[in-house]
Amino acid sequence: MDEKNYEDFISTVSHELRTPLTSIRGFSQTMLASWEKLDDESKKKFLKIIEEQSNRLINLVENMLCVTKLQSARDNLILKDVYVKPVVETVISVLKNQYRTNSFEIDINEKTPAILADKDKFQQVMTNLIENAAKYSAEDAAVTIKVRPESDFVSIKVINTGLEIEPEDYEKIFTKFSRLDNPLTRRTQGSGLGLYITKNIVEKMNGEISVASCDNTTTFEVCLPVSNIETRMQCNQ
Numbered sequence: 001m002d003e004k005n006y007e008d009f010i011s012t013v014s015h016e017l018r019t020p021l022t023s024i025r026g027f028s029q030t031m032l033a034s035w036e037k038l039d040d041e042s043k044k045k046f047l048k049i050i051e052e053q054s055n056r057l058i059n060l061v062e063n064m065l066c067v068t069k070l071q072s073a074r075d076n077l078i079l080k081d082v083y084v085k086p087v088v089e090t091v092i093s094v095l096k097n098q099y100r101t102n103s104f105e106i107d108i109n110e111k112t113p114a115i116l117a118d119k120d121k122f123q124q125v126m127t128n129l130i131e132n133a134a135k136y137s138a139e140d141a142a143v144t145i146k147v148r149p150e151s152d153f154v155s156i157k158v159i160n161t162g163l164e165i166e167p168e169d170y171e172k173i174f175t176k177f178s179r180l181d182n183p184l185t186r187r188t189q190g191s192g193l194g195l196y197i198t199k200n201i202v203e204k205m206n207g208e209i210s211v212a213s214c215d216n217t218t219t220f221e222v223c224l225p226v227s228n229i230e231t232r233m234q235c236n237q
């Protein structure tokens with residue numbers, strides 16, 4: 001990272017850290033100073049904010065550690081055969097608890113072969129994309145994960161309805177700390193690091209990621225190589 005980028009990075013990170021910290025401090029100070037005067041409901045509301053802001057900080061720190069690790073040569077991936085379906089099912093079972101009003105649907109071709117991937121990292125990719133699809137859509141919107149085998153790769157699409165992403169933002173959302181300026185994004189919290197991390201991981205696993213958004217539908221597509229491609233090609237000949 002050159003000096004200018006480094007300065008930008010530090011200033012963005014400091015700002016991202018300061019906002020939740022200021023709010024945690026403010027609400028705890030208010031509670032301590034006015035404990036007797038506050039009714040139970042207000043106390044609960046303030047504690048809820050403190051909890052949310054602490055979660056936001058933990059998320060941010062975890063994401064930043066992830067970015068640092070991605071940039072270091074020591075972050076070795078362990079590429080093995082990974083089946084997409086069980087990973088997506090695990091991710092959905094976790095997210096269902098957090099996004100109770102959304103519905104999640106897997107549409108998978110049962111003949112889909114294993115991909116060559118790092119299982120934990122692939123799970124992180126799916127978590128980021130499926131969580132985004134739930135987060136940036138209407139509260140009761142459906143999120144569909146469509147998995148199809150192609151010649152030498154598997155295509156995984158995460159589809160949701162909601163606000164469209166403008167074509168001029170397609171590249172921007174994959175860069176560090178970028179969040180779009182729209183109501184669904186303002187309503188939620190996030191560091192803007194998720195898609196940057198996701199793209200990095202996908203490319204390290206020799207895959208590709210892209211986005212397309214039209215008719216109020218947004219599709220993120222990840223393509224990852226099928227495992228044992230050489231063997232498979234030889235078998236088919």
Ligand SMILES: Nc1ncnc2c1ncn2[C@@H]1O[C@H](COP(=O)(O)OP(=O)(O)O)[C@@H](O)[C@H]1O
Nearest residue numbers: 132133136173179180185190191192193194195
């Ligand atoms: N499925 C989606 N539909 C609409 N907008 C999205 C979607 N996924 C991501 N975005 C936009 O891209 C931005 C960057 O996403 P991401 O890197 O995951 O960061 P974060 O979720 O922390 O904001 C989001 O803030 C949001 O504005």
Ligand SMILES: [Mg+2]
Nearest residue numbers: 132190194195
């Ligand atoms: Mg995200």
